[in-house]
Amino acid sequence: MSETHDxxxxxxxxxxxxxxxxxxxxxxxLTGPAILRxxxxxxxxxxxxxxxxxxxxxxxxxxxxxxxxxxxxxxEATWLPEAGGVRRRTYRKRRLVPHLxxxxxxx
Amino acid sequence: xxxxxGYVVVLGALLIAAVWLVRRSERRLGAGPDAHAAPxxxxxxxxxxxxxxxxxxxxxxxxxxxxxxxxxxxxxxxLQDSIASLEAEGLDRDSAIREALGRLGPAAELxxxxxxxxxxxxxxxxxxxxxxxxxxxxxxxxxxxxxxLALFAxxxxxxxTPLLAAVGLRLPDITSGDHSGNAVNSIFLAVATAIAxxxxxxxxxxxxxxxxxxxxxxxxVFWAVGGGLGFGWWAIFGMRGAQSWPSVAIELCVPLxxxxxxxxxxxxxxxxxxxxxxxxxxxxxxxxxxxxxxxxSVSSSVINTIGEQPDLHLDSVAPxxxxxxxxxxxxxxxxxxxDSASGGTQVSLELNPDLGGPAIAAxxxxxxxxxxxxxxxxxxxxxxxxxxxxxxxSSPIEVQSASLSDTSxxxxxxxxxxxxxxxxxxxxxxxxxxxHRYRLExxxxxDARFNGxxxxxxxxxx
Numbered sequence: 001m002s003e004t005h006d007x008x009x010x011x012x013x014x015x016x017x018x019x020x021x022x023x024x025x026x027x028x029x030l031t032g033p034a035i036l037r038x039x040x041x042x043x044x045x046x047x048x049x050x051x052x053x054x055x056x057x058x059x060x061x062x063x064x065x066x067x068x069x070x071x072x073x074x075x076e077a078t079w080l081p082e083a084g085g086v087r088r089r090t091y092r093k094r095r096l097v098p099h100l101x102x103x104x105x106x107x
Numbered sequence: 108x109x110x111x112x113g114y115v116v117v118l119g120a121l122l123i124a125a126v127w128l129v130r131r132s133e134r135r136l137g138a139g140p141d142a143h144a145a146p147x148x149x150x151x152x153x154x155x156x157x158x159x160x161x162x163x164x165x166x167x168x169x170x171x172x173x174x175x176x177x178x179x180x181x182x183x184x185x186l187q188d189s190i191a192s193l194e195a196e197g198l199d200r201d202s203a204i205r206e207a208l209g210r211l212g213p214a215a216e217l218x219x220x221x222x223x224x225x226x227x228x229x230x231x232x233x234x235x236x237x238x239x240x241x242x243x244x245x246x247x248x249x250x251x252x253x254x255x256l257a258l259f260a261x262x263x264x265x266x267x268t269p270l271l272a273a274v275g276l277r278l279p280d281i282t283s284g285d286h287s288g289n290a291v292n293s294i295f296l297a298v299a300t301a302i303a304x305x306x307x308x309x310x311x312x313x314x315x316x317x318x319x320x321x322x323x324x325x326x327x328v329f330w331a332v333g334g335g336l337g338f339g340w341w342a343i344f345g346m347r348g349a350q351s352w353p354s355v356a357i358e359l360c361v362p363l364x365x366x367x368x369x370x371x372x373x374x375x376x377x378x379x380x381x382x383x384x385x386x387x388x389x390x391x392x393x394x395x396x397x398x399x400x401x402x403x404s405v406s407s408s409v410i411n412t413i414g415e416q417p418d419l420h421l422d423s424v425a426p427x428x429x430x431x432x433x434x435x436x437x438x439x440x441x442x443x444x445x446d447s448a449s450g451g452t453q454v455s456l457e458l459n460p461d462l463g464g465p466a467i468a469a470x471x472x473x474x475x476x477x478x479x480x481x482x483x484x485x486x487x488x489x490x491x492x493x494x495x496x497x498x499x500x501s502s503p504i505e506v507q508s509a510s511l512s513d514t515s516x517x518x519x520x521x522x523x524x525x526x527x528x529x530x531x532x533x534x535x536x537x538x539x540x541x542x543h544r545y546r547l548e549x550x551x552x553x554d555a556r557f558n559g560x561x562x563x564x565x566x567x568x569x
């Protein structure tokens with residue numbers, strides 16, 4: 001857990017987390033836990049010691065990063081239904097051109 | 108006509124956009140997430156440990172209710188997922204909960220981080236812009252509502268007055284002596300302005316809170332200051348027109364109305380304004396406006412029946428100039444009109460130019476300190492009354508030196524700046540060779556209504 005009280009370090013760590021979230025999100029819509037899993041898969045031993053990198057297992061910056069990216073219009077979040085009727089908050093990169101509903105794209 | 112249509116279309120579009128923005132904001136500030144976006148089914152097996160963590164976290168959020176509910180639901184979902192994964196890895200339930208909560212970090216710190224993430228500068232700017240826009244729409248809506256309310260109040264008062272009189276209760280007549288309807292019109296305007304200022308401030312607070320992801324209470328102080336100063340300045344110094352004591356009293360309360368509207372029960376939702384309410388409001392206001400316009404034209408046609416009195420009591424101002432110094436065949440021509448530059452009343456009297464320059468110069472050589480005097484006159488806006496000086500007054504309302512331009516005497520009066528100038532009569536006087544003041548010309552009469560701001564009214568001479 002990256003429990004630092006230094007605001008400068010905190011900002012740096014959040015910026016790093018935002019970058020990793022954007023890297024993890026390609027084109028698809030993912031929930032917070034799914035993004036976390038994608039980030040874990042992508043992380044390597046070399047990344048672990050890099051500046052601004054949160055400690056392994058630390059999730060304290062994931063949601064601040066997701067929500068700040070949404071506030072900055074980099075991501076869009078929607079509640080999508082999954083099996084069992086539970087709606088889960090999913091994130092995807094925001095595009096200049098809105099996403100077309102399935103089946104309306106050009107062949 | 109096209110300009111009026113364009114004005115109505117633009118106003119209608121502004122109203123619809125503002126109401127849409129406010130409705131959207133109200134959903135965010137409401138008790139829970141948007142029904143279309145919220146999770147329909149949340150976790151049911153959330154333990155007390157998780158609940159306590161989420162409570163501590165949401166305690167630091169200070170976000171609109173819908174955002175709080177969304178963040179809470181999302182983190183509950185995340186924790187469920189995380190706990191399930193840890194249990195699958197072999198941890199027991201309690202250890203999995205502790206580990207999952209530990210990975211998210213201290214609840215209060217997470218809440219602060221999330222609050223900072225939501226309350227970005229971009230959203231703050233959106234909140235300011237949206238607040239100003241919603242405030243504009245709220246002002247128009249409040250103004251329409253205020254006029255409707257004032258109309259209903261006037262109707263109720265008109266119905267109640269005879270009933271109260273029947274049981275021996277007499278209401279004070281605020282329109283006493285107000286034949287032109289100034290008092291009633293000014294009260295209508297002041298009530299509408301006060302309600303509009305309150306509605307605008309409230310709309311601005313709630314919309315900016317929603318767009319900037321803050322609680323209404325945390326932004327209300329800024330809008331209270333802005334609304335109090337802005338609407339207060341407008342009501343007291345900027346809004347010009349007819350005034351009366353009740354209307355000035357209401358206008359002085361406008362800053363207070365804005366401040367109260369920004370704070371009192373600001374967490375409560377705004378009343379729902381539907382399409383039909385807007386439509387009925389617009390129709391009522393336009394209809395009543397037309398009704399007043401028709402009534403005004405009828406009453407003004409009645410007023411134009413003023414007779415002429417043989418004796419205008421002009422000697423109470425000054426005796427007529429002796430023929431020796433001002434021959435009887437010397438005539439003035441001219442009249443009065445509105446001075447476009449200052450909004451006052453311009454009077455102009457021209458000596459008959461046929462007399463010739465030398466004759467005019469010889470006549471004027473007898474006179475000095477030539478001036479126009481505006482005196483209170485008998486009411487000219489009531490049918491059947493005769494014109495003339497109101498002899499109850501011993502001094503003029505206003506005196507202006509007459510400036511000589513070629514063969515014309517001219518002056519500009521500001522009778523609209525007096526609270527109770529009402530009907531007036533302007534006479535041309537001058538001091539003769541014997542040192543006494545005489546009347547050179549009988550002058551002209553008219554009717555003035557106060558036209559200015561509430562501050563002008565307070566500081567106006569009687």
